[in-house]
Amino acid sequence: LVLNFVLAESALELVPRELAGARAVVADSKRRGKPPMEILLDRSFHHSAMGKLKDSEKRGRPDLVHVGLLSVTGTPLYLDGKVRVYVHTWPDMVVELAEKTRIPKNYLRFRGLMEDALGGSEGGELVKAYKSTLSDLIRRRVRPDEVTAFSIQGETAKLEDVGMQVAAEKNPCLIVGGFPHGHFSPTTLGVADRLVRVDERPLEAHIVAARLVYEVEKATDRLND
Amino acid sequence: LVLNFVLAESALELVPRELAGARAVVADSKRRGKPPMEILLDRSFHHSAMGKLKDSEKRGRPDLVHVGLLSVTGTPLYLDGKVRVYVHTWPDMVVELAEKTRIPKNYLRFRGLMEDALGGSEGGELVKAYKSTLSDLIRRRVRPDEVTAFSIQGETAKLEDVGMQVAAEKNPCLIVGGFPHGHFSPTTLGVADRLVRVDERPLEAHIVAARLVYEVEKATDRLND
Numbered sequence: 337l338v339l340n341f342v343l344a345e346s347a348l349e350l351v352p353r354e355l356a357g358a359r360a361v362v363a364d365s366k367r368r369g370k371p372p373m374e375i376l377l378d379r380s381f382h383h384s385a386m387g388k389l390k391d392s393e394k395r396g397r398p399d400l401v402h403v404g405l406l407s408v409t410g411t412p413l414y415l416d417g418k419v420r421v422y423v424h425t426w427p428d429m430v431v432e433l434a435e436k437t438r439i440p441k442n443y444l445r446f447r448g449l450m451e452d453a454l455g456g457s458e459g460g461e462l463v464k465a466y467k468s469t470l471s472d473l474i475r476r477r478v479r480p481d482e483v484t485a486f487s488i489q490g491e492t493a494k495l496e497d498v499g500m501q502v503a504a505e506k507n508p509c510l511i512v513g514g515f516p517h518g519h520f521s522p523t524t525l526g527v528a529d530r531l532v533r534v535d536e537r538p539l540e541a542h543i544v545a546a547r548l549v550y551e552v553e554k555a556t557d558r559l560n561d
Numbered sequence: 562l563v564l565n566f567v568l569a570e571s572a573l574e575l576v577p578r579e580l581a582g583a584r585a586v587v588a589d590s591k592r593r594g595k596p597p598m599e600i601l602l603d604r605s606f607h608h609s610a611m612g613k614l615k616d617s618e619k620r621g622r623p624d625l626v627h628v629g630l631l632s633v634t635g636t637p638l639y640l641d642g643k644v645r646v647y648v649h650t651w652p653d654m655v656v657e658l659a660e661k662t663r664i665p666k667n668y669l670r671f672r673g674l675m676e677d678a679l680g681g682s683e684g685g686e687l688v689k690a691y692k693s694t695l696s697d698l699i700r701r702r703v704r705p706d707e708v709t710a711f712s713i714q715g716e717t718a719k720l721e722d723v724g725m726q727v728a729a730e731k732n733p734c735l736i737v738g739g740f741p742h743g744h745f746s747p748t749t750l751g752v753a754d755r756l757v758r759v760d761e762r763p764l765e766a767h768i769v770a771a772r773l774v775y776e777v778e779k780a781t782d783r784l785n786d
Binding site for chain 1: 603605624625627631632635636637640666667668669760761762765768771775
C-alpha cells in the first residue's frame with residue numbers, strides 16, 4: 337500500500353497580482369521586508385484586501401494547510417514511507433512532499449518554506465511546487481486505483497469502513513479540502529470516484545486527515561496480522 | 562462522560578528572568594515591540610540563549626502546544642462540550658480553556674493569546690492561566706476517577722482498549738506530554754494511576770491526542786447505541 341493524500345483547492349498561495357498594491361498587503365510586506373507577491377496570502381493580515389477576490393472565502397488560510405499537513409506527517413504510516421502527500425492549491429499549483437519529509441512545526445518556518453517553494457526557489461528536493469490542475473495531478477502523477485473525496489455533501493460512511501477498503505488497495509487516493517468554508521468545485525467532484533461524509537457536521541481538514549490515516553494504519557496492521 | 566485532557570509539563574512559558582538579557586531574546590523583543598518577559602520562550606528564536614537553561618530540551622516549544630490543542634479542540638467530542646482541556650506548563654502554570662472554547666488556528670494569534678493569559682491579563686473568560694502544580698490540578702480541580710498517562714516508557718496497550726475503558730468512566734483524566742524530548746518528571750509519574758504506551762515509537766503529542774479523543778468518541782458512540 338501507498339496511500340496518496342491530497343489536500344485539494346487549498347487556501348495556500350502567494351499574494352496575487354491584483355492585491356499587490358492593497359494597503360493591508362503593502363503594510364505586511366514592509367513589516368516582513370519581502371515584496372508583496374513573495375508573501376503568502378493570509379486572511380489574518382490581509383482580510384480587508386480580500387473582499388473582492390474570487391472565491392475569497394476559500395482562500396488565504398495557510399495556517400489550515402500547515403496543521404493539516406502536520407496531522408498526516410506525524411503519523412507512523414507516514415513515517416514508514418507509506419503515505420505520499422500533495423497539496424493542490426486554489427490557483428492550481430501543487431506542493432509535493434518528498435517521501436518521509438517532515439515539515440517545520442513552527443508556523444513561521446513553514447511560511448518561509450512555502451513562500452520559497454511557491455516562489456520557484458531552486459534546491460527544493462524535499463518540497464517541490466509546480467503548476468498543475470487537480471485532474472492532471474491525479475491522472476498523470478498519482479494514477480490511483482480509486483479516488484475518495486471527503487465532504488459533508490457525500491454519502492454517509494464510517495471512517496473505519498473507508499479505512500478497510502482503502503487499506504486493501506495498492507495505490508488509493510484520498511482527497512480532503514484544504515479550505516475553511518464552502519464546498520469542492522465541480523472540477524474536484526469530477527475527479528472523485530466517490531464522495532463520502534464521515535460526520536454529521538463539517539469537520540476541519542486536519543481532524544479528518546488525522547482520523548483517515550489512523551484508520552488506514554489500523555486496517556493495514558490487521559491485514560498484515 | 563467528561564474527558565479531562567491534560568497536556569503536562571508543556572513547553573509553554575514566558576521568557577524567564579534569567580534569559581531576559583540574552584542577546585537572542587533582546588533582539589526578538591525589539592523586533593516584536595514587547596518587553597522580553599512578556600514574550601513566549603521559543604526555541605525557533607531563542608535557541609542560542611537556551612543552552613544553560615534547566616531542562617532546556619523540554620522547554621520553549623509553544624508551536625507543539627498549539628498543534629496539540631488544535632488536534633483536541635477540533636474534534637466532535639470537544640465541540641459537544643465533553644472534553645475539558647488543561648495545559649500544565651514546565652514552570653507549573655495551568656492554562657485552562659473554558660468549555661467549547663476554540664483557539665486561534667493562526668499561530669501568531671495563538672501566541673498573543675497565550676502571552677496575554679500567562680502575563681496575567683484580565684478578561685480571560687475563555688482562557689485563564691493560574692499558578693498550579695500538576696498534582697494540585699489533578700487532585701483539587703479535576704478530581705478524576707482515574708489518571709492515565711501516555712509514554713513510551715509505559716506498558717503496551719491498544720488505543721482502542723484505552724478508549725473503551727475511558728469511555729466507561731464518568732470523569733477520566735488523560736495526560737499527554739507537551740514537550741518535544743525527554744520523559745515525564747517523577748512528579749508527573751506520581752499522579753498517574755497507569756502509564757501506557759500506544760506505539761512502538763515515541764509519537765508527537767498532537768498525534769496521540771487526536772487518536773485518543775477519536776477512540777474515546779467511538780467508544781462513547783458504541784456505549785450509547
